[in-house]
Amino acid sequence: MTIEASTPSGERMTLNMGPHHPATHGVLRIVVESDGEVVATCTPDHGYLHRSIEKIGECVEWPMFVPYTDRVDYVCAMNANLAYCIAAEKLLQSDPANTFVVPRRGECIRVLVAELNRISSHLVAVGAMAMDVGAYTPFLHGIAQREGVNDIFEKLCGQRLTYNYVTIGGVAYDLYDTAIDEIRRFLDQFEREMVRFNKLVTTNTIFRDRCASVATVSAAEAIAWGLVGPNLRGSGVDFDLRRDEPYGIYGELGVQVPVGQAFAGRKGSVGDAYDRYVVRLLEILESIRLCRAVLELLPPAAAKANDPIGGWQADVGKQVKRPPKGEVHVRTEAPRGEMGYFLVSDGTKALFRVRCRTGSFTAAGIFHHVMRGIFLADVVAVIGSFDIVVPEIDR
Amino acid sequence: MTTDERPGNRADEQVHMAAVDEFLAWGKEHSLFYLLFATACCGIELMQAGGPRYDVDRLGMIPRATPRQADLMIVAGTITHKMAGRVRTLWEQMTEPRWVVSMGSCANSGGPFSKWSYSVLNGIDKYVPVDIYIPGCPPRPEALIDGVMALRERVKRYRTVGERDRTPYIVAGPEAPFGGHCKVPDFTAKKPDGGGGGSA
Numbered sequence: 001m002t003i004e005a006s007t008p009s010g011e012r013m014t015l016n017m018g019p020h021h022p023a024t025h026g027v028l029r030i031v032v033e034s035d036g037e038v039v040a041t042c043t044p045d046h047g048y049l050h051r052s053i054e055k056i057g058e059c060v061e062w063p064m065f066v067p068y069t070d071r072v073d074y075v076c077a078m079n080a081n082l083a084y085c086i087a088a089e090k091l092l093q094s095d096p097a098n099t100f101v102v103p104r105r106g107e108c109i110r111v112l113v114a115e116l117n118r119i120s121s122h123l124v125a126v127g128a129m130a131m132d133v134g135a136y137t138p139f140l141h142g143i144a145q146r147e148g149v150n151d152i153f154e155k156l157c158g159q160r161l162t163y164n165y166v167t168i169g170g171v172a173y174d175l176y177d178t179a180i181d182e183i184r185r186f187l188d189q190f191e192r193e194m195v196r197f198n199k200l201v202t203t204n205t206i207f208r209d210r211c212a213s214v215a216t217v218s219a220a221e222a223i224a225w226g227l228v229g230p231n232l233r234g235s236g237v238d239f240d241l242r243r244d245e246p247y248g249i250y251g252e253l254g255v256q257v258p259v260g261q262a263f264a265g266r267k268g269s270v271g272d273a274y275d276r277y278v279v280r281l282l283e284i285l286e287s288i289r290l291c292r293a294v295l296e297l298l299p300p301a302a303a304k305a306n307d308p309i310g311g312w313q314a315d316v317g318k319q320v321k322r323p324p325k326g327e328v329h330v331r332t333e334a335p336r337g338e339m340g341y342f343l344v345s346d347g348t349k350a351l352f353r354v355r356c357r358t359g360s361f362t363a364a365g366i367f368h369h370v371m372r373g374i375f376l377a378d379v380v381a382v383i384g385s386f387d388i389v390v391p392e393i394d395r
Numbered sequence: 396m397t398t399d400e401r402p403g404n405r406a407d408e409q410v411h412m413a414a415v416d417e418f419l420a421w422g423k424e425h426s427l428f429y430l431l432f433a434t435a436c437c438g439i440e441l442m443q444a445g446g447p448r449y450d451v452d453r454l455g456m457i458p459r460a461t462p463r464q465a466d467l468m469i470v471a472g473t474i475t476h477k478m479a480g481r482v483r484t485l486w487e488q489m490t491e492p493r494w495v496v497s498m499g500s501c502a503n504s505g506g507p508f509s510k511w512s513y514s515v516l517n518g519i520d521k522y523v524p525v526d527i528y529i530p531g532c533p534p535r536p537e538a539l540i541d542g543v544m545a546l547r548e549r550v551k552r553y554r555t556v557g558e559r560d561r562t563p564y565i566v567a568g569p570e571a572p573f574g575g576h577c578k579v580p581d582f583t584a585k586k587p588d589g590g591g592g593g594s595a
Contacts, residue, residue, distance in 0.1 A: 049478070140447055147446070160535060161439055
């Protein structure tokens, strides 16, 4: 819905949203110039959470950078770990002398934790979006379910949020004894809960009409502005790195990719805020399926950690101390879209350059475009629907 | 046990024969409205603490969006140099009496970013006076509740006139109200200005 942004007086009012604002998901400042109720221009101001993580990557050794990747995107820290570790492994393997392979069980555990973390990340996304448009209860439902994933991860690696679990060459620990049962039980319980959640929010007429046709991004626009992940798929573009450029064991799993198709019906259009929301929900269901599929594939644990089938951690201790020269770019599918790491090594213990490409950055880049001409009250709904996490923008 | 006999419901516990000041402190202790202010990773744990499992609402802690309605500022997450001035502004907008809890290593001392980062402030206590320090990266919601329980003791002792208790308190070790799940060496005694005060 686009409204001509002009009133008879033509007066503009400048409104500062943030850096402290409950709906900006962190410390993002958005300068909105409004003309009455209609947004004329919108300028995001970044850098309030710039922690110089990329620069730190040039100061620390290769394995020491893994905890910092947690902090790049703390809502899906497993996926962030995974992206960096795959890039580092690829760079190490560019030297023919380094013949290690990540053990099969380790690869399965990686995909398992990545998909579990995708569930918990999307729960925050859909809950926070519902909260931004004025419904507090769905957020609490999302948080309550998130505790289930947190419990599993806490038993797995001792942390609830910043895991540092995926390492270069595998994962830090094997699954604990009752892990498979507990994950199965959680998935069953969670699937039932999702039905309730959909009854409460997704099929709710008020919520659907509130988000329908808000901030529509066409497929061509989404590609042109470099949107990635659920934001891209919400616009109807059928692209998912897990299926199209599979890494790990994703190639064997047959990932189904949901795309936006005007889920809001007559009032909606392809690529609106509601489509992005529904695509996230469908991805949660797909992640549940993938988790179950991985549990079927999981080989039994071997006695030794570096066993090529039943192990979980390859021996890379010597290799990371004498890494080869070279550069590599690896992209993976994180919950907020493509997360890519570009690493340059000059053969020393610390990397020469680390560049992290994240999905929220491009999502914030399209704000000034989609917010032109929408109502002021829709601004928070738009921010919520793009599911930005501020440290991903600022890093 | 009937309803009237339960602890907290007996008549002598309900009637507060005290000065107005003490009564006000009692009220403040049980309704610490906190500013919904989360910068980084600890903000997610703050959200979880507000969620159904930990439910800080039962302690009378309700998030407020504006600093003018808040008694307590929980600095949850990394504060960069660009953000620090804004935190000070937010703190100045809060009405007295106001309390500050520094949650997580980043707010305490810069945490993992203190050594190499050029843009992270090493400790928010350089900008606002901090009452309670909670270590952890991020702290568990239980640790946050520990910190809040320690703060409530302090709020109970608050009087409108007179000296205010400004001793920094670090939630760690067995003296924490819910009992030391986080064992740290005894560095509190050596650094009375707050062990998390930042070194740079």
